[in-house]
């Protein structure tokens with residue numbers, strides 16, 4: 072045997088599975104197709120800028136992050152909890168009153184704090200906020216849009232803040248995502264201040280990989296997995312490898328190539344990273360646009376931030392780094408650079424002529440769709456000695472990927488020990 076268990080894929084799910092198996096005393100080998108670990112959580116270093124491969128943030132309030140990630144070692148640089156919103160009158164900030172007491176007068180004056188909306192939001196989200204865990208499987212669920220309508224959350228708080236913010240987070244603006252999933256996400260956003268590791272998001276998987284005694288084998292794409300009653304044979308360009316079990320922790324699009332499972336539907340995002348001579352706006356808040364018709368964005372940018380204001384390590388000292396995120400429609404072309412620049416000029420109120428595009432990350436398969444009703448613990452054992460793990464088996468998030476990897480590993484360990492597999496939940500959102 073080349074190892075007790077072979078883990079295929081060194082994204083967050085594969086790395087967490089490998090760490091858990093190693094901790095259980097198993098010999099683990101991780102094979103990764105790419106030249107670095109992290110999968111969808113990677114960072115490009117370009118001319119002194121750190122550009123994550125698609126703007127994303129680490130939420131230290133995710134239960135799995137609290138349990139398994141040393142966020143102190145990552146030196147998180149935190150966003151403000153709230154958002155800056157542009158409307159026809161200018162930009163105003165709506166911030167968490169306890170975390171940003173200095174913003175309180177502005178927040179209280181905000182036209183978004185319509186009392187009917189506040190009451191409807193409290194009723195809709197309150198129980199999730201107050202309970203330590205949510206039985207999301209059993210709670211009644213609905214598509215987000217219908218659930219918000221039903222809750223009576225139909226005013227400016229929704230249209231100007233929640234709708235544009237959630238479209239960027241969920242990578243879709245049809246609001247077909249499970250409302251229960253969104254409640255869990257909002258709970259984490261309310262409880263923690265999201266941030267960026269000083270060395271870029273890829274520092275998260277790199278830190279996890281550094282825990283492994285047997286280093287991840289990079290540039291080792293797995294071509295096939297054959298299961299036998301007592302083990303697996305994994306086909307690689309360097310010949311077959313044998314193990315007692317395997318965890319297929321590849322990205323959702325690669326799952327059908329190695330298993331009989333179909334590829335889950337995915338949503339896409341495009342992130343534009345611009346270098347600017349000076350910050351177009353000060354402060355640590357995400358900027359949203361409510362200045363278009365019906366309070367919707369007046370252009371393709373779903374959210375934007377002066378990332379170097381939040382994370383100075385992301386840019387050289389004499390430049391500012393601005394991210395702009397646009398949705399990537401399943402059909403048709405994503406927005407072009409001119410449209411994005413025009414929208415950014417409108418949002419920040421400054422010309423973007425002297426801004427340079429550092430890189431554009433087009434990620435058509437960013438997040439698995441998470442429709443209603445929420446199924447957040449999909450079966451992972453797909454053969455006597457074969458498991459599958461990844462965010463597509465849990466929730467479409469860093470939390471989901473970590474929990475899925477851990478859950479698969481606990482199950483593998485129990486099966487190899489001859490113990491009956493149990494329902495292993497991991498730390499719930």
Ligand SMILES: Cc1cc2nc3c(=O)[nH]c(=O)nc-3n(C[C@H](O)[C@H](O)[C@H](O)COP(=O)(O)OP(=O)(O)OC[C@H]3O[C@@H](n4cnc5c(N)ncnc54)[C@H](O)[C@@H]3O)c2cc1C
Nearest residue numbers: 080082083084104110111125127128293321322461462469
């Ligand atoms: C643009 C963007 C923004 C996001 N924003 C957030 C956010 O703000 N908050 C949040 O919680 N989540 C966010 N996410 C989601 C989060 O990044 C993912 O849920 C998580 O990283 C998925 O991890 P994974 O291990 O399941 O899969 P992946 O990261 O896809 O890892 C799969 C790994 O398998 C490897 N692989 C594939 N085929 C093979 C093969 N044949 N052999 C060997 N290796 C193989 C791949 O190279 C990859 O390294 C975002 C994602 C994107 C793309």
